[in-house]
Amino acid sequence: MNIHQALKNSYSLLNNRFNTYKLDCEILLANTLKMNNRLDLFINLEKNLTKKEINIFFNFIKERQRFKPISKIITKKEFWNLEIDVSKKVLIPRPETEVLLDQVSKELKNRLNIQFLDIGCGSGCLVLALLEIFSDSKGEAFDISKEAVLNTKFNLNKYNKSNRVKVFQRDLFKFQTPKQYDLIISNPPYLKNSEYINLSPSIKNYEPKNALVSDCKDGTKFYYHIIKNLKRNLKMNGYFAFEIGDNQFIKLKKLLSQNGFIIISTFKLINDKIRCLLAKKTKNYALQQ
Numbered sequence: 001m002n003i004h005q006a007l008k009n010s011y012s013l014l015n016n017r018f019n020t021y022k023l024d025c026e027i028l029l030a031n032t033l034k035m036n037n038r039l040d041l042f043i044n045l046e047k048n049l050t051k052k053e054i055n056i057f058f059n060f061i062k063e064r065q066r067f068k069p070i071s072k073i074i075t076k077k078e079f080w081n082l083e084i085d086v087s088k089k090v091l092i093p094r095p096e097t098e099v100l101l102d103q104v105s106k107e108l109k110n111r112l113n114i115q116f117l118d119i120g121c122g123s124g125c126l127v128l129a130l131l132e133i134f135s136d137s138k139g140e141a142f143d144i145s146k147e148a149v150l151n152t153k154f155n156l157n158k159y160n161k162s163n164r165v166k167v168f169q170r171d172l173f174k175f176q177t178p179k180q181y182d183l184i185i186s187n188p189p190y191l192k193n194s195e196y197i198n199l200s201p202s203i204k205n206y207e208p209k210n211a212l213v214s215d216c217k218d219g220t221k222f223y224y225h226i227i228k229n230l231k232r233n234l235k236m237n238g239y240f241a242f243e244i245g246d247n248q249f250i251k252l253k254k255l256l257s258q259n260g261f262i263i264i265s266t267f268k269l270i271n272d273k274i275r276c277l278l279a280k281k282t283k284n285y286a287l288q289q
């Protein structure tokens with residue numbers, strides 16, 4: 001079987017399930033053949049596959065038929081122009097999270113020697129991108145999940161940046177430090193249980209629930225804890241950068257303002273929901289709620 005035939009067969013196996021079936025098959029085949037670019041397939045259409053390659057490729061297609069996300073099959077995701085490895089038990093980095101980085105990079109572009117903290121580092125995508133954006137920055141990152149910590153360390157090692165970030169396993173609700181940072185960034189779990197129930201099987205079956213679900217009430221538990229308890233760990237004129245859930249902005253804006261912060265920028269999704277916010281510490285006092 002050559003590349004042309006493998007593609008044709010695989011298209012027919014996925015075309016009734018995914019609008020992106022062609023792209024999906026091409027990514028999976030390029031990955032099987034360890035090609036850097038799926039376009040390489042089309043200049044090698046006559047090339048024959050080995051038995052092993054055919055086996056691997058059609059097993060990938062079977063996984064996709066069960067709605068497994070492409071990044072979970074190939075265990076990689078492109079994020080901020082970086083190739084982030086993602087293990088089974090960490091969240092696949094999302095495009096919205098890149099927007100959060102965009103806000104941060106624009107606002108902090110003239111700052112030197114940024115010291116950052118990433119809460120709930122998952123795959124390590126935010127950490128790796130921050131190191132890339134701010135070439136003299138250093139940071140710390142933690143996650144409650146051991147797999148996430150290992151995954152972040154793996155990616156740091158892959159890019160030869162382990163010496164710039166300390167990564168450790170910790171529960172946010174038990175975390176304390178005397179350190180002061182310029183930036184505390186977090187994309188914490190922010191869904192309510194009721195929102196989780198309605199997610200697609202490709203998310204529920206393949207993404208870790210504890211990376212997504214916050215609490216039964218309104219999903220803001222993590223932000224309340226971070227803002228109230230870690231504001232003192234931000235330097236004056238330091239920033240909180242958060243990805244947030246639907247309908248959480250008004251509450252968080254009020255809470256931030258009560259704790260001495262002003263909102264610098266927000267990002268709205270196409271459905272008009274605010275998904276990312278950047279807030280600056282402008283006062284050193286805090287009204288208690």
Ligand SMILES: C[S@@+](CC[C@H](N)C(=O)[O-])C[C@H]1O[C@@H](n2cnc3c(N)ncnc32)[C@H](O)[C@@H]1O
Nearest residue numbers: 093120121122143144145171172187188189211
């Ligand atoms: C939405 S994921 C974000 C992962 C990554 N930062 C990203 O943007 O793709 C949330 C992360 O928070 C971690 N997490 C959940 N509960 C936590 C807790 N109590 N303390 C620290 N991390 C926690 C999860 O393990 C998960 O990796």
